[in-house]
Amino acid sequence: MTDTQTMTLTVSERIDDRGGIARIRLTGDDLPPVSAGAHLDIYLPEVDLWRQYSLCSDPAETGFYEIGVLKDPASRGGSVEVHRIAQPGATLSVEGPRNHFPLEESAATTVLLGGGIGITPMIAMAKRLHALGKPFTLHYCTRSRDVTAFYDELTAAPFAGRVVFHHDDEDPAQKLDLGRDLPAPSPDTHLYVCGPQGFMDWVIDSAEAAGHATANVHREYFSADVDLTGDTFEVEARASGLTLTIGPDDTIAKKLAEHGIKVEVKCEEGVCGTCVTDVLEGEIDHRDQFLTDEEREDGDQMCVCCSRGRGKLVLDL
CATH class of the missing domain: 3.10.20.30 (Beta-grasp domain)
Structure with missing residues (x-):
C-alpha cells in the first residue's frame, strides 16, 4: 500500500442529484494529482468508519475533487453519515487519492460499464480517454431515467455520443445486451466494470465466457456480500x-x-x-x-x- 497523509478538505459545493446521489466537491491546498479510477478514503468520526468513494471529476482538474455518494439506508451507516455531514463549508478528514482501478491508456478499444453509483469512476475515465483522443464507449445502467444521476452532465459532455444509457423500465431493446454490446475479445481491448455485485458478476462472467482475458476485464467493487464466518x-x-x-x-x-x-x-x-x-x-x-x-x-x-x-x-x- 502507498502511504498517504490525512488531508482536511472542505465541501465547496453539493448537488443533490437524481436517485439519492449527492455530488460533493472537495477543495483544499495543494491537492495531490489524480489518475482516472482513483478514490478517496473519507473518515466519518461519529460512526467511526472509513469509507472509499471514487472520484468522478476530471483527472486534469487541479482545483477540486468530486465524488458521488448514494444514500443507502441498508448500508452500515457510512453513506447516510456522508449525506448528513457533507454540507457546504463542512470539513472532512480524507486520505488519498489511491488508485486500485487504473486505466490502461494505451488500449485500442475501451468499454466502460457502470451500474448505478458505479458510474462514478467511469466518468473520470471517460473524461481522460476523451482528452487523449482514444475511442471508447460508456454504458450506464440504472433502474429508471428518473434515478440516473449525472444524466444532465453526460448528455451535455463533449463525448455524449459515446454514452449509452440503459434503463430497466424502458423498451427492453435498449437494455444492456452483453452479447450485442461487448466488442470481440482482443489483447488491445479492455473492459471496466463497477456497480452492484450482481451486476458486476454478470458482466465479468459473461465477458470471460466470451473470451476476454481476465487481465483485460478490470473491476472495482464498492461493496461486497462477504461471509466472515467459518471453522476455527x-x-x-x-x-x-x-x-x-x-x-x-x-x-x-x-x-x-x-x-x-x-x-x-x-x-x-x-x-x-x-x-x-x-x-x-x-x-x-x-x-x-x-x-x-x-x-x-x-x-x-x-x-x-x-x-x-x-x-x-x-x-x-
Whole structure:
C-alpha cells in the first residue's frame, strides 16, 4: 500500500442529484494529482468508519475533487453519515487519492460499464480517454431515467455520443445486451466494470465466457456480500511472537487488534485493499474481492479483514 497523509478538505459545493446521489466537491491546498479510477478514503468520526468513494471529476482538474455518494439506508451507516455531514463549508478528514482501478491508456478499444453509483469512476475515465483522443464507449445502467444521476452532465459532455444509457423500465431493446454490446475479445481491448455485485458478476462472467482475458476485464467493487464466518483456525504473527486462535465469528484483524497488533482496516468487506498482509505459510481461504486470481494463486498475501485460513496461517506481522 502507498502511504498517504490525512488531508482536511472542505465541501465547496453539493448537488443533490437524481436517485439519492449527492455530488460533493472537495477543495483544499495543494491537492495531490489524480489518475482516472482513483478514490478517496473519507473518515466519518461519529460512526467511526472509513469509507472509499471514487472520484468522478476530471483527472486534469487541479482545483477540486468530486465524488458521488448514494444514500443507502441498508448500508452500515457510512453513506447516510456522508449525506448528513457533507454540507457546504463542512470539513472532512480524507486520505488519498489511491488508485486500485487504473486505466490502461494505451488500449485500442475501451468499454466502460457502470451500474448505478458505479458510474462514478467511469466518468473520470471517460473524461481522460476523451482528452487523449482514444475511442471508447460508456454504458450506464440504472433502474429508471428518473434515478440516473449525472444524466444532465453526460448528455451535455463533449463525448455524449459515446454514452449509452440503459434503463430497466424502458423498451427492453435498449437494455444492456452483453452479447450485442461487448466488442470481440482482443489483447488491445479492455473492459471496466463497477456497480452492484450482481451486476458486476454478470458482466465479468459473461465477458470471460466470451473470451476476454481476465487481465483485460478490470473491476472495482464498492461493496461486497462477504461471509466472515467459518471453522476455527490458528494465526501465528511471527514477528510479534504470538499465536492466536480465530474462532468461527472472529476476524483475523479484530483478533490481532485485541492483542495489540494493529492492522489498518477501512472497508471491512475486502474491497479496498487497505489491510492486505503478507502470508509466510499456510492455506488461505480468500473471501475478498480485491486480490486478483493471480495474486490469490501466489498464496503470499491476504485481506485480514475478511479472509480466513485452513489449519494454520503464519503472517509477517
